[in-house]
Amino acid sequence: MARGRKANIAASVVAQARRTAESNERDVSSVVKLADRSRLQSRVDCTPDPETGYARLRVIIPVAASSGVYDFTPFLAHQQFAECLAEGFRCWAQGKGVRSIDNASRNLLRGIGNYLTLFPSGSLTIEAIDEGFWTGYLRFLDAPTESGQPLALSSRATLLGAVGNCINALEGHETWGYAAEHLIYASGFPRNPWPGRSKKSKPTEIILPHYVDHILTACIADVTAINARLDNNDLILASGREILKEARSFCEVPNYDNLSVCAALILEAFPNQLALLKDLDQIDPKLGSAVRFAHGMTAIRRTLYNCFEDLVPFVVLIGFKTIFNPDTLLSLEWGALQPSFDGATIILHGSKLRSTKMQTSTHIAEEDVAKVALPAELGAPLGFGDLLDILERLTKRTRRILVNKADSSRLFVGAPLTSGTVAKAFRQKNGLSGDICWKWALEKFISRHDLPSFTLKSIRATGADQTRRDFGVFAQQVRQGHACPQTTRNFYTSDWVKKRGQDRIGEIQDLYVRASETLGKIDPRGIGEKGPQAAATPGFLCLDPYDSPRVGQMKNRLCAAYGECPSCPLAAVELHSDQAAARYLALRQALHAGQQGLVSAVQWQEKWALILRDLEQILSEVPQDILEAAKQYRLSVPAIG
Secondary structure: OHHHHHHHHHHHHHHHHHHHHHHHHHHHHHHOOOOOHHHOOOEEEOOOOOOOOOOOOEEEOOOOOOOOEEEOHHHHHHHHHHHHHHHHHHHHHOOEOHHHHHHHHHHHHHHHHHHHOOOOOOOOOOOOOOHHHHHHHHHHHHOOOOOOOOOOHHHHHHHHHHHHHHHHOOOOOOOOHHHHHHHHHHOOOOOOOOOOOOOOOOOOOOOOHHHHHHHHHHHHHHHHHHHHHHHHHHHHHHHHHHHHHHHHHOOOOOOOOOHHHHHHHHHHHOOOOOOOHHHHHHHOHHHHHHHHHHHOHHHHHHHHOOOHHHHHHHHHHHHHHHOOOHHHHHOOEHHHEEEOOOOOEEEEEEEOOOEOOEEEEEEEOOOEOOOOOOOHHHOOOOEHHHHHHHHHHHHOOHHHHEOOHHHHHEOOEEOOOOOOOOEEEOOOOOOHHHOHHHHHHHHHHHHHOOOOOOOHHHHHHHHHHHHHHHHOHHHHHHHHOOOOHHHHHHHOOOHHHHHHHHHHHHHHHHHHHHHHHOOOOOOOOOOOOOOOOOOOOOOOEEOOOOOOOOOOOOOOOOOOOOOOHHHOOOEEOOOOOHHHHHHHHHHHHHHHHHHOOOOOHHHHHHHHHHHHHHHHHHHHHOOHHHHHHHOOOOOOOOOOO
C-alpha cells in the first residue's frame, strides 16, 4: 500500500510538472500576442520538454522576435556553463533590438556552441575554463571552413564577441558574478586577438568647418524662401476662394485660367487625398484641361503641398542641432517634441531603431539654428522654435493626404510634384535614410547650391566631432547615446581629432623641454588647454613663441625668455582678466626680488629695469576694478635672474 501511494505521488508530481510546462508554453504563445510586450520580464526557462520529458534550456525574451524564445538546449551537455551563458545572454539582451538579439543567438550556436561539441559531455566546468580553452577556441575560429577558406577576421571577432558580451553582462550578478569574474579576469579570455579586423577601419568622414558654413547658409536661404512661398500661397488660396465665392453667388462657371481658382477648388474637393488628373476630369473636364495644359500639376501641388526637396533644409538643420542617427532623425514625430511650460526650451525624443533606447536633445527655443555669419539679405538669424513652426506650417496640408494615416504625426512628410500618386513619410525596410525620395531630394539640394557631397551620417559625425573637441569623449558619448565610450572612440574619432591629439602631444613635449631648460621656472602644469601656455611668462600671450626676438633665443625653438614678456613686441596681455592681472602683479614682485642681489647692478640697469618700466605701463592700463580683484589672489612666480 505504501509503495502504491509513493507511486501515485510520483505520478502526480510528474503530471503537475507537465501541466506547469504546458502552462508556461501557453504563456509564451500568449505573450507574443500582446501589443505592449515591453512590460513583461525576460527569464531563463529550465522546464523539461512537455512532450518528450527531456531537459531543455531556453531564454524567453517577450520583446524579441515573433516567438521570443531562444533555445540554449544544445549547450546543456555542459550544464553549468550553459546556465551561465543563458543568463548572460538574457542580461545582455536588455534594451537591445530584435535583430541584434537574433544575430547574437545565432552567433553563439555557430561559434562557441559548435566548439563545445568537441568536449566530452559533462567534462567542462567554469573553473576548468582557462587560457588553453580560449586558445583552442581561437584556433577553432581560425580553422578553414567547408569552402577551404577561414572566416573573415570581422566574422571571427563577432563570434568571439558574442560570448564576451554574455560574460561581461554578468559582472556583479548576484548568482553568476563569481563566474563572470573568473572568465573575464582569470581565465585568459582573449582581448583583440585579431588587430585591424574591424570592418570599419576608418571613422565616418566629417564635413570640414568652412563647408559646414556653406551648408548651413544654404539651408537658411531655403527656409527663408519657403516661408515667403507659404505666405504667397496663402494669398493665392485666399484670392481663389473669393473668386469662387463670387462666381457661385452669380451661378457662373469659375474662370479656370486663374491658377488661384484651380488650386482653391482642388483643395476644397479633395481635402484628404492627393488629387490626380483623372479625378479633376471627373469634377469638370475643363478643370482637368486647364491644369493639364495651362498651369501644370506641379504648380498646383507646389501651391497646396510640400515636396520632399522642401524637407531637406529642415532635416539638415535639425540634424546638426541634435546629431541623431539618420533613421532616428527622419522618423521624428511631433509628439516627441516636448516644450517646457514657458516655451523657452524644446526637448526632442527620438527612437534609435536598432535598440529600445531613446535619444534626447534639448534646445533653447530662441537659439540660432546656424552659428554662421548670414548674408544681409537673409535677415535675422532663425530661431530653433521658429524653424519648427515653419516646418509644421509647411507640412500641415500634406499630412492630411498621406496614404498611410499613421504617418500623420511624423515631422517629415512630402508629396510628389509631378507624376507621383502617393504622399508619404520616408520609408525603407533597410532604413529610412535609404528611401529613394530622400536620396534624390538631398542630391538635388546639393547640386542646386553647388555644395560638397554629404550625408546625414556625416552630419552626425561632424556634430559629434565638435562635441569631442569642446567637451571631451564622455560628453560626446552621452550626446550620441552610446552605451559604451569605446563605440564613440572607435567609430567617431575623426582624423581631425587624432591630428589635434598628436599636435597637442607635441606641444606638451615642447612645454616640458622648456620647463627643464629653465629649471622649472616656466611650469606648464595646471594650465588649461586654452590657457597661455606658449608665452614664457605666466599671464602673457605670445603671437609667435617659436620665433622670439629676445636676445639668446633660437628660431624654431620654444621661447624660454622668462620674465621678459613685458618688453617683447610679440607679447599680448589680457587687460580685463583679474587672473592675468594677478600674475602681472606677481611678476612685479619677482622683479623687485631680483633687484635684491639676484642679478648684478649692471644687468639690472641694462635689462630688468627697462622690463619693470614696461610692466608698470601695462599695469597702468588695467581697469581699477580688475586690479582690485586681482589683489585678492595670492599668486607667486619664480624670481628673475
